[in-house]
Amino acid sequence: METRGLTIRFGGHVAVNAVSCAFRAGELTCIVGPNGAGKTTYFNLISGQLPASAGQILLGGEDVTRLPVPEKTRRGIGRAFQLTSLFPNLTVFENVRLAVQARLHLGLDLFSVWSHHRKVREQAEACLERVALADKRHQPVAALPHGDQRKLEVGILLALQPRVFMFDEPTAGMSVDEVPVILDLIHEIKQDRSKTVLLVEHKMDVVRSLADRIIVLHNGTLMADGDPAEVIASPIVQQAYLGVAPPDGAGAGNAEASHG
Numbered sequence: 683m684e685t686r687g688l689t690i691r692f693g694g695h696v697a698v699n700a701v702s703c704a705f706r707a708g709e710l711t712c713i714v715g716p717n718g719a720g721k722t723t724y725f726n727l728i729s730g731q732l733p734a735s736a737g738q739i740l741l742g743g744e745d746v747t748r749l750p751v752p753e754k755t756r757r758g759i760g761r762a763f764q765l766t767s768l769f770p771n772l773t774v775f776e777n778v779r780l781a782v783q784a785r786l787h788l789g790l791d792l793f794s795v796w797s798h799h800r801k802v803r804e805q806a807e808a809c810l811e812r813v814a815l816a817d818k819r820h821q822p823v824a825a826l827p828h829g830d831q832r833k834l835e836v837g838i839l840l841a842l843q844p845r846v847f848m849f850d851e852p853t854a855g856m857s858v859d860e861v862p863v864i865l866d867l868i869h870e871i872k873q874d875r876s877k878t879v880l881l882v883e884h885k886m887d888v889v890r891s892l893a894d895r896i897i898v899l900h901n902g903t904l905m906a907d908g909d910p911a912e913v914i915a916s917p918i919v920q921q922a923y924l925g926v927a928p929p930d931g932a933g934a935g936n937a938e939a940s941h942g
């Protein structure tokens with residue numbers, strides 16, 4: 683998946699400014715940058731939630747820039763669903779089942795409706811297991827604590843079996859015991875060499891443990907791109923993003939981006 687000169691303007695404000703970047707299968711790229719840098723907006727452009735003002739999005743060499751969200755999803759661009767787009771009165775299981783069904787339905791063979799039905803159920807169950815929500819399968823989504831709702835987002839993403847996984851601060855708002863479930867899962871997805879993973883994350887320990895590559899966005903612009911150790915060590919990142927004082931400056935650095 684690749685973006686070329688991808689840009690969006692809101693009035694006079696350029697939230698994503700001519701970002702050109704190619705993401706390979708089998709590679710996990712962390713996207714870092716301070717609040718308001720344009721990380722979420724970049725994802726919204728790729729997934730189609732926002733229309734580009736300029737530039738292109740390519741998937742497998744094909745221009746998918748103007749395709750509507752469902753078509754991009756069908757082609758394998760997977761954005762964790764916003765919970766607002768889920769069905770709060772349906773159960774956890776039903777929500778995942780609908781995602782599995784939406785994907786399988788495309789190739790539905792009418793002569794095997796029953797096996798299809800069973801396959802849908804089994805796949806939905808497997809997704810729930812992987813995000814540790816199996817024991818809450820019968821709860822309505824609206825009744826879930828925040829951390830479980832975030833896990834469900836990931837469960838639904840799994841159900842869609844995308845080629846490109848986009849995680850936007852997937853563990854934000856989770857309790858400490860829930861975080862490893864999601865991080866282990868992302869680590870697992872990354873082992874699949876056919877998957878491309880994009881992860882917006884501000885916790886630097888998580889970035890260090892998962893990233894094959896880091897890109898830095900700042901004011902909508904791609905500021906750095908490369909090997910994690912090099913990018914983290916680069917002066918531009920140390921100063922502009924991590925808030926670490928220049929070498930001769932006073933005071934200890936802040937290991938995390940300002941956030942909040």
Ligand SMILES: Nc1ncnc2c1ncn2[C@@H]1O[C@H](COP(=O)(O)OP(=O)(O)O)[C@@H](O)[C@H]1O
Pocket residue numbers: 692697715716717718719720721722723724
């Ligand atoms: N729909 C929108 N309308 C106007 N401005 C927006 C919209 N979405 C994002 N922005 C602006 O774009 C900039 C980037 O925001 P965002 O992508 O959410 O940053 P990040 O995810 O890196 O914290 C911010 O200045 C934000 O206010």
Ligand SMILES: [Mg+2]
Pocket residue numbers: 721722723850
């Ligand atoms: Mg954001």
